[in-house]
Amino acid sequence: MALAPLDVDLLSLPAAGAEPTAVASLVGEDGAALVKWLLENKVLPEEAAAERLRRSKVAKPYTDPGVARSKQKYAELLLRLDSAGMLVWKTSGRPSCGLSTVWKKSVNGIRKQRLTDC
Numbered sequence: 805m806a807l808a809p810l811d812v813d814l815l816s817l818p819a820a821g822a823e824p825t826a827v828a829s830l831v832g833e834d835g836a837a838l839v840k841w842l843l844e845n846k847v848l849p850e851e852a853a854a855e856r857l858r859r860s861k862v863a864k865p866y867t868d869p870g871v872a873r874s875k876q877k878y879a880e881l882l883l884r885l886d887s888a889g890m891l892v893w894k895t896s897g898r899p900s901c902g903l904s905t906v907w908k909k910s911v912n913g914i915r916k917q918r919l920t921d922c
Contacts, residue, residue, distance in 0.1 A: 808905045808917050810868045812880050816908055816916040820887035865902025865921075 827835030848856065871878050881903075885891050905917040 818888040867902040
């Protein structure tokens with residue numbers, strides 16, 4: 805997969821005003837149990853994750869350079885994600901997520917980007 809420079813207009817995101825789909829409607833009433841199982845079995849415990857991160861010598865998550873250098877582009881991205889119902893705003897904490905985009909397969913000749921985070 806090749807990284808692509810972020811273009812907010814090309815992101816494959818839900819339409820503005822979209823509401824998140826409830827897990828239960830996707831996987832049935834056992835959705836909460838499925839999420840709990842995934843968290844217990846597929847996500848490293850906090851101590852193990854912290855140790856793996858220390859061993860990796862990764863200083864910080866990768867962020868698209870255009871976003872990292874441009875407050876305007878970052879704001880544009882946040883507003884678009886918010887309009888799609890994909891953000892939860894908080895007044896405290898420290899961001900620890902990077903982001904990048906990759907090209908998706910062309911559909912009807914239209915190239916789109918997929919947003920990834922780490």
